[in-house]
Amino acid sequence: MEPTVRRKKRAASAQPRLTLIIPSFNEVTRIESGLIRLRTAAAMGAVDLDETEVLWVDDGSTDGTAAAAELAAASLPNASVLQLKTNRGKGGAVRAGVEIAKGKLIIFCDADFSIDAKHIADLVAALETSDVAIGSRAVSGSVEYGHGLRTLGGRAFNRLVNAITHLDLRDTQCGMKGFRADVARLLFATTSIDRFAFDVELLTRCRQFGFSVKEVPVAWDEIEGSSIRPFADPMSMLLDLTKSQFGGRIRPVAGYLVRTPTTSSQLAARIANVTATPRPIVVEGKGQLLVLFPFARGAELSSLNAHVRAALSPLQLKTDAFTVTTLSDLAPLHLSQE
Numbered sequence: 001m002e003p004t005v006r007r008k009k010r011a012a013s014a015q016p017r018l019t020l021i022i023p024s025f026n027e028v029t030r031i032e033s034g035l036i037r038l039r040t041a042a043a044m045g046a047v048d049l050d051e052t053e054v055l056w057v058d059d060g061s062t063d064g065t066a067a068a069a070e071l072a073a074a075s076l077p078n079a080s081v082l083q084l085k086t087n088r089g090k091g092g093a094v095r096a097g098v099e100i101a102k103g104k105l106i107i108f109c110d111a112d113f114s115i116d117a118k119h120i121a122d123l124v125a126a127l128e129t130s131d132v133a134i135g136s137r138a139v140s141g142s143v144e145y146g147h148g149l150r151t152l153g154g155r156a157f158n159r160l161v162n163a164i165t166h167l168d169l170r171d172t173q174c175g176m177k178g179f180r181a182d183v184a185r186l187l188f189a190t191t192s193i194d195r196f197a198f199d200v201e202l203l204t205r206c207r208q209f210g211f212s213v214k215e216v217p218v219a220w221d222e223i224e225g226s227s228i229r230p231f232a233d234p235m236s237m238l239l240d241l242t243k244s245q246f247g248g249r250i251r252p253v254a255g256y257l258v259r260t261p262t263t264s265s266q267l268a269a270r271i272a273n274v275t276a277t278p279r280p281i282v283v284e285g286k287g288q289l290l291v292l293f294p295f296a297r298g299a300e301l302s303s304l305n306a307h308v309r310a311a312l313s314p315l316q317l318k319t320d321a322f323t324v325t326t327l328s329d330l331a332p333l334h335l336s337q338e
Helices: 029-044 066-076 090-100 118-127 148-165 181-189 198-209 233-245 264-272 300-314 324-329
Strands: 006-007 020-024 051-060 079-084 104-108 132-136 176-178 215-218 253-259 280-285 288-292 320-322
Touching: 006 280, 020 029, 020 066, 020 118, 020 215, 029 118, 051 066, 051 090, 066 079, 079 090, 079 215, 090 104, 090 181, 104 118, 104 181, 118 132, 118 215, 118 233, 148 264, 176 181, 176 253, 181 233, 198 215, 198 324, 253 300, 264 288, 264 300, 288 300
Parallel strands: 020 051, 020 104, 051 079, 132 215
Antiparallel strands: 006 079, 104 176, 132 176, 253 288, 253 320, 280 288
């Protein structure tokens, strides 16, 4: 059964500047306080709620989270609730949000806004020059969790992450991360981990695809009752970390690899006029153009194929499928910007 999406109140612009995704699992006691923190940041000018799509993703909650999110969404000019029928994990919830997000930029954050919502502006600014911006709580060199055992566990996990992935990042698990929209769509379409280590898999793909990542210092509060458990299940984390390094069983992304004497920017401009959804992603390269259809399936994929073929006529196009390995071989990927 498809997840339920309930859109709220006034219709905003066709494509808002930002989509704010808030994955929520059994967060009924924190939705309202999180909304207050978001409104406080808006009052400070850190986020323009009229230009922001706010999307709560209820991850199969059993405690009334969906109703609380509906109430919160009703108070905002452009907000909705995506209700998943079963619990997928935070990574799965964010992925579901990315699939339907409308914004040119996408940021996800925790429902309680333990990372101060004022930092939304900092991530947006970082995305002016980077493909991905990640909050970092390690402003003093490492993350302090407010509890000795958790702090030691968190530091140990971060060292393990960097030893396995060679990411060389101080805080891979921060709950606030931002992306240019097409970058987010490609990353989430080529990852499969739904739970704790989904952040690591995302950042691994960034490195494999050649996307630029900027760390943004953020302030955070340890909020009582938070579900963040940085070292709760070591064996599960280790397994996810190992899986994060491979593209293994991920479904290839459909698309075209176009080699033509016509400049890639001219072709990209023609594809930019394609109005079908979900939008194709365009990767420009010297003497070639990669057109990708992440998340597109069935009738949607057929429609996209028809629109792109028409836009690039009279070129003869052959449908292809691009694995993580194939895309990594083509890196660095330079996504066409609107």
